[in-house]
Amino acid sequence: MTATARLRAVTAELVPPAGVVRVVSLSNLAKTAAHGIIMSVSVLYFTTSIGISATRVGLALTIGAAVGMLVAVPAGHAADIFGPRNATVLAMLALGLVTCGYAFATSFWWLTAVACLVLAGESATDASRGALVAGVVPPEERVRAWSYFRAVANLGVTLGAVIGGIGLYFDSQAGYRALLLLAGALFAVAGLAYLRVPVVPPTRNTEAQPSLVVLRDRPYAAFVVLNALLVMNGPLLTVALPIWIAQRTEAPTAIYPVILVINTICVVLLQVRVSRGAERLDGGARAWQRAGLVLAACCVLFALAGGLPLWAAVAALLAGALVHVLGEMLHSSGAWSLAYGLAPEGSHGQYQGLFGMSTQLGSTITPFAATVLIIGFGWSGWLVFGAVMCAAGLLAPVVVRAARKDPTRSGFSAPDEPAKVPETRPATDEPATASGDEAAGDPLSTDRS
Known part of the structure; x- marks a missing residue:
């Protein structure tokens, strides 16, 4: 080339x-x-x-x-x-x-x-x-x-x-x-x-169905619950980690701005590349599986930093930051794929509304949960969060299979047959x-x- x-x-x-x-x-x-x-x-x-x-x-x-x-x-x-x-x-x-x-x-x-x-x-x-x-x-x-x-x-x-x-x-x-x-x-x-x-x-609802059909869509409800759990990775970085560094590690607090810069640069340069392959439901589910495993690994690295000498704590924190941003990008890619792919065409507004609600919920509850678990219990709190996000990621294929098998659902974008875009x-x-x-x-x- x-x-x-x-x-x-x-x-x-x-x-x-x-x-x-x-x-x-x-x-x-x-x-x-x-x-x-x-x-x-x-x-x-x-x-x-x-x-x-x-x-x-x-x-x-x-x-x-x-x-x-x-x-x-x-x-x-x-x-x-x-x-x-x-x-x-x-x-x-x-x-x-x-x-x-x-x-x-x-x-x-x-x-x-x-x-x-x-x-x-x-x-x-x-x-x-x-x-x-x-x-x-x-x-x-x-x-x-x-x-x-x-x-x-x-x-x-x-x-x-x-x-x-x-x-x-x-x-x-x-x-x-x-x-x-x-x-x-x-x-x-x-x-x-x-x-x-x-x-x-605008959508013309001519069928005899509830106007807020998203509230009856159980597979989509399961998806947004899992999303709320995986979204917790963001506040863990912005709320829990700086307190953890200051109170429970030997690393200087000046390392935290460096971690934020690494995160920003990686997302700007790599988000588009990391998202490749997540365009369809199967790819989005795989991205979420990987995100859960990667985010669990980052929690382990952050937890390890609490018991290491200064140089090793800094190394563990920087390694955790790199692993975290990869998991963050994989989660985002999978979330976009499933948020659209599991929603019927013509009702994306209400489905995106519920998806956004799950994001807000995860971001709202995490600061309190992180304070209780991580700052209160130390490294074991990180492991709890890691286990939760690992489980949420691994359950993504289960949700996709349930959506395909649910006879009450129709019109969502299957992995091999993308739904038509409404004429504009x-x-x-x-x-x-x-x-x-x-x-x-x-x-x-x-x-x-």
Whole structure:
């Protein structure tokens, strides 16, 4: 292979292809940059500048997360009925507006109300966007598309954190408010970008079946439970590991930022490549099997770091970080494959809503569970988490087989016969010259799930 061919191959894995995937990727860049800003400044703003106690801030965000989970499925169902493109635009614009409310929160109750609106908007956005991707991207290309979205997301969160870090350096109330307003504006920019995506016709439910059919789909329910367990790998890295390093290992705490950098670089460079082969249900199930085993191995390595001298603890932590990011990427690939492949075409909004709910659930319960098990019991807590994720990964093929055999299910994307993509028509309100490359231009030049 020539040097030019190698360069093209590398570029193809790092740069989203022109058209819908690039537009959504750039929208995601703006969206996750907003997340990075909020993550880096919001808690300190509420606790130090506004004077709300850390306990109450945590409670407000927990209540908001619960509301967001309750909204997910109905919001996805609404996207199916009214059309996911327009639903995504409206949800993103609403998210941008309510996010600005963070800048003016002055009490616990105000913060709670805003958090409920923001996290409900997040759930609605994620569900409608998932349905939109199902409508405009062929089944066999969805996993690869989401690989690009996730790689770009890591860049977006990093960019937002850097911007937030500047605000933390100056440490002024006006600066914090300006950054939170900027986050709201970035959400709005991300939403307007979807006007460049073709309209997906709404679903017409002519059959005598329940409107929220996902709530009766037992194989899919089993899948989302397993997903909630595997999703725990994220908070284990971001919540449990830094406390473990500081309290239970001889390694310097400075190793933790290095681990985060390794994670970000690996996802940006390798997520698309790792996702190969997960396009169909069988491939997605295999990816999850491997993810469970790999994540269990990373838990063992992190646990070992607690009883080793400094140099060996650092080596175990770095090895665990590399193993963790591989498991994280395998889990993501399998999750995208099964989330779409186990859902009937035409109902992706509500199914993506339930899938998103499982992700939120896993992310919400893990910090508490990790504090109790890992910080409370030490290395044995890591082994418990490793065993849980190993079991969740190994059960993926069982769920796929159950879905195939269930006589009440129809319309999901079987591994050898990808389901048809609903016919789309160009948006009547987008510019006639909006080609794939142009769609990725000016409206999204700011920065990015």
